[in-house]
Amino acid sequence: MNAGVRTRRLASGLLGRAAGGGSVLFVSASITFIALHIMPGDPVMAMLGGPTADPSPAAIAAARHEYGLDRPLAVQYGLYLWRLLHGDLGVSFSQHMRVAAVLREQAGPTIVLTLSALAASWIVALLSVLVTTRRNRWLDGAAASVETVGASLPHFWLGIVLLWVFAFRLQWLPPAGNSLAALILPTVSLAIPLGGFIGRVTRDSFAAALDQPFVLSARTRGLSDWQVRVLHVLRHAVLPGLGLSAWAVAALLGNAVVVETIFSRRGIGRQLFEAVSMQDMPLASGIVLFVTCLYVIASLLIEMLSALIDPRLQGARR
Amino acid sequence: MRAEHRGRAARLAVLSALVAVAGCHRPRTSVASKGPLRGGTLVYATDREPICLDPHVAGDMPQVFVAEQYLDRLVSMDRDGHIRPWLASSWDISPDGRSYTFHLRHDVSFTDGTPLTAEAVRANLDQMRDPHTQSTTAGGYIRQYVGTDVLDAHTAVVHLSRPYAAFLEVLAQGFLGIESPRALARSRDDNCQSPVGSGPFRIVRWDHQSDIVFARNPDYHRAPPTARHQGPAYLDGIVWKFIPEPQVRFASLQAGELDVIDNLPPEDELPAAKNPELRLLVADRPGNPTHGMLDTRRAPFNDIRVREAFVCSADIDGALSSVFFGRYRRAGGPLSPTTPFYSPDFEHAKDYDPLRADRLLDEAGWRRGPDGIRERHGVRLVVEIPERASLAPADRTLWEQVQATARQTGFDVRLEPMSDTQANQRVADWDDDVALGYWNTNTADVLRIVFGSAFLGRTGIGGHHQNNSGFSDPAYDRIMEAALETRDAARRRVLYHQAQAIISSRYLQITTYPQTTRLAIRSDVHGVRIEPSLGVTSLYDAWLSR
């Protein structure tokens, strides 16, 4: 394969990804718009202080006009997409801030939480798989069972139980806050189910890779069991788990809604929950789009990483 | 008097001017005797974060709590409900009651250096009235406001469209704090992020979803008469944290990471009371207590016998003893005990009496069906209660117990969980049988708002009626109007007693417990005060002994 072909293929691949990412963003923008418009209740009333507030008709009309809610739905939708195209996420009803500013302020903690949970789950999964797979029947089975149990735990329940044990009872870790120590419990409650899941997938592929002839071939060259695992098998075994990681990033970002609430952490998950309950359309859609963007970026990075690990994948995509 | 929202202010609501300090442990005298110490930063944690720090915009309780620390008002209100000077050193009321002339202090400037002038008063009141401000509380309080004339730099004449006896009381509330006109001149949304006042603290930084940082205003020298000291605040600053989860908030307090938390949930009161490092500061709030309002506009509650039966069938005391660990007192009448003109005569009109409930339903023609639920003409005795998402778990459980006890009498009570907006819509459309809520305010006039026929109509577009019972009685309305017009306390007492009697005898609501403010304070924190006009936490007098 000459360099020109490779570059061309890479370029067309990137273009395809960009188009794919664009359509993902478009659909998620539309889903958010629809969801927030079919919601029962009136965002203006939510904005102006709930049921027993006594806003004057003039105040209501002013608010409607200010956020364009007095226009026909189709026009609102068109304007919404048009502004998005220009990178304008609008102004949040409920926060009295530009959505971009809210995201700038709130996205960091969520991204940190997501990445730390992803990293933690991979570390746990890889350690468990590397150390135990096919090492010993009992050990293998026990570790696989632990992974299965981990994958079955609802992060929501796990978070509450961890909070109760480590923050309320033992008081080893702070129950809330934005410090590094306060990151541990939310990370763990997200990482255990995901780590179990990745571990299970990786264990299967690790075992399958161990059966491959090249493993035997490597052994006949004098490699030790550990060398074979780390140098050869691991590389093959991580691929399926890696493929799932983009999805995992999206799931983690979604689960942040719950975990951030339980641990009273700041972040876009909790903000989204509040935005939806306030029917704050610009903020909710801004956060959803941001999350979708992160997914698109994550899947692109992971695809690149996969191609780095398995160069055969480079040509495989259309 | 204006009322507060109940919906979104589920746990954090207004405290009256007449705070009854119940179960409040005084700071240990041995420490207090050394006198207040200066310095230190107090860490305060609350559940809800304001959406805007300017209390003029929208107008929700968390905003007042923040405003109390950095804003002053024109007038203040003391514990006895008397209006006292503050930024206005004196005022005159025109004989027709439509013009108020305020004489402002000459030595006040905002923390951005802008001096306090009559122009500033005009700018503030005008901004509250401007529809673009989206002010629902402050703006709603001063509907009668016409305009302000600036007589000289420190004399402002405020004109009202009609007499409004409550105007000064309203001005004493944190929602109508006076902000720097220079800061107000910025866009609404900019002002929301960093408003400027003349209070004991100034806002340094607002980290959304995390905290607000306040620093002492070193030039402060005009505390209201209700304060316990004069001059700048003792604290160097405040970190005002937002921790929505009650358990997490309490655990953090116990762990020593916080100094004061508010909205202590009932389940944490016992552990808090047992903990020697903590003090509780609990105060009942006046107004119409926490309740379920029965919708008399549709069957089955259009029949007073069914209403009475429902009220008698609910074992509220049992619920309070279990869910609230016996820490919440029962509110039996239409007014909370701390409300002016409250009468204890109606406390036991609604006690649990299942036998009476059975008899009433039998009389009304509702017969028990095979599953124990009563029926009449083939219609089951169904009671629909919309339950909004923000309802606290303890309240949920309380209504589940009402559901269970009412079922024994033959009611099929359906608790329907839904989003806040949907629940509001159901109540607005009279598509409910019981509307859950409470109404905190410092006047018995609340009974006019909650049960007056003038409040049956919808306000605004898709708005709400404040009278959720559908009760309409011209005689009752006349009593309430008469009570507003007279200034004779004895006359008012008689009128409000009549009103309470009427409401109680019509079985329009199941009242459960009075709203309360509940703070848990670490023992090395002193001088935390509850401000009388709206009953929010004031940290101006607070100091740390560590």
Next chain:
Amino acid sequence: MSQSLLAGRRWGDARQGRPAWLLPLVADPGAMLAACFLVWLVATAMAPALFTARDPIAIAPRAAFLPPDWAHPFGTDASGRDILARIIWGTRSSLLIGVLSTGLALGVAIVIGTFGALGGRLAERCVARLLEVLFSFPTLILSLLFAPSLGSGTRSLVLAVGIGSIAGYGRLVFGQMRSVREAGYVEAARVLGHPAWRTICVQIVPNAMRPLLVTATMGVGQTIVWASTLSFLGLGAPPPAAEWGTMLVMGRDYIAQAWWLTFFPGLFIVLTSLSTTVLGRALQRTLAAGGR
């Protein structure tokens, strides 16, 4: 050789007295345990009264927040109701939510997947893109966005969880259909002269469904977990119905004082999810081992 093989199998059947597909279950104690637990759950769901004498709804305010003891093995809740009884009576709706939402998602996924795989090139591309987008949309956020519109209650939970799971199943069905479409036996059927519709009905669809059996088994547990999370977002079953997710959410605020309110319903959710996973994996091994 073939005869002895055959004989061996017959003998095995006779010995076990069970269909052959049950054999791997018997051989795997974990799967056996999981299957027993699920059978118990189903029995509980059908006749809860057989497993507890206590009323799950009647309240006893004076007996609120009792810690676990012999009379109340899992303690009592804020209204003095026995938590074990509520868990047992809650099995039905929790299982129903799991099964129905899995069924709903699977049904829609089969329609979409079949249409995409067999409906021509354009349909294939559209469905592929649609599923990609849906899959990338975090399920919890999707549920969160639509939760207020759906309202609360079991029906809404089923809808929300079902809709949220469509993308996952859709991808699976679609992928399966496409790979089965290319399978040797499909071509063999064509060479034999079978009409296309017959091949779709007799071979493509049933074969594509085979792995779905595994996924759906595991899916039931996952959806119960999922539904509990949605209870947290306000989609739970209305009171006083006992439903695990709602019990868990209601107990959350009392975790520091009464851990048993949250712990036991959560434990049952975990056990159910675990059992379906273990059983699903056992089924998967059976299918992978060939034959049924």
Next chain:
Amino acid sequence: MSGQALQVERLGVSFGGRDGPRQVVREVSFTIPPGRTVALVGGSGSGKSVTARSLVGLAGPGAAVSAARLNYGGRDLLSLSEAGWRAVRGREIGFVLQDALVSLDPLRPVGDEIVEAMRVHGWGNRVTRHQRMLDLLARVRVPEPELRARQRPGELSGGLRQRALIASALALEPGLVIADEPTTALDAGVQAQVVALLREIRSRGTSLLVISHDLGLVARLADEVVVLQDGGVVEQGPVRRILEQPSHPYTRALLGAGRRGSRAAARAQLGAPLLIADRLDKRFVGPDHQARLAVDGVSFSLQRGQTIGIVGESGSGKTTLARLALGLEQPDGGEVRLPDMLWASSTRRVPERRRRGRRREIGVIWQDPLSSFDPRWTVGRILADALTAAGLPRAAHEARVAELLRQVQLAAGLADEHPARLSGGQRQRVAIARAVASRPRIIVCDEPVSALDAQVQGQVLDLLSGLQREFGLAYLFISHDLRVIRQMSDEVMVMQRGQVVERGPTGTVFGHPAHPFTRQLLEAASLL
């Protein structure tokens, strides 16, 4: 290169299982003197691979290896610790597995694999290892070693990667190289090159242990042969004696499988044409977006009772031609006709609906029968399905299924069995039964015996011949195996890159190959 002797005496290997230990190798003894070559031969399951692996301590997890003596260079291998074994592997005994595509790590450049062999034994430094790796690649005749070293197995041709694999085994100049089926997955031409390479290695004094089922390979490499059956030695001795005067019937059977004769004037008269292919073209777009002709202007006419053999290397277009003949692919040029109907045409699209009614006339047998069976179905159901397609009433199915099983020499009881539980030979018989179920006139056989052991191959081919005689079937017979083609075909077409480079009666093509490619193929298969 210090040749050392390997002595194996009464080697036994057993695997623990649920039903107690299973003995897979028993009482195997042989010696490889320095510089000599020993071949282990036998069918699949004869224990030859396990024997070879146990010589480097890799018989597999759960294997129990016993031997009266297992010495290499006077050292007792059985007493080695795991670390001891590792020191032996690669350094003293090299090992070459079959099919380098999977025996080399597909994710790593082949150069790294060779370097790794040196690195784990601490040989040299980064620079010297790299240099030696290039030398090794050059030694095993890999052109452009610098470039190839950076490529992954998937980017190399079968021959090149097999050489790279051999290079990795030779990295530290072990005295003994074990080669397990070193040529099995390769095309005939490449096979010859690899054999030449192995001979060269042998000529430099390295001892070789070759494991193979291919006696042709053995004949060209080995000094001594050990014949294994079911884990035991049935015969062993010098290669010449074993190949020329086999004493054990199993050896004779193995030899017989490899020494099939030609189809000597099997058919006197041929019938009318049943299937006519006329200048067929089929284009494919490759991964590099370049269109190429997989089938390029191929014509033939298949008559009743006739077998046309199509031979060529993999990728020469044989299978595509078969699919065109079956009407599974639309030709891009030319057409296929039945005597009374247009079957497929590049100019006029023949609807599948029209073909469907006539499909019963053309059967097919694939190389991998298992994937062509619905995994849910039993043998009986599979056959009944074919009968349904042929329009046979349901009532007659059972009898006909039994008849079909009898015709392909399978026990009637197998009807209730799933194909996954059958042996390869049995499966292929089921496939044949299905192909003949509709009483077709033509059967397209695409590599029908390539996946089978030599012995079983013979049986299946005999079955096909028998059915042809019985029913007058015409075969379009595709194989890469020249011996099989020679045995089965009346007429042969040799394909290379989509084109027929030579065609003619079997005897002529094999006896007097005209095209250089044909000659090359025949040479590689040592049929010249």
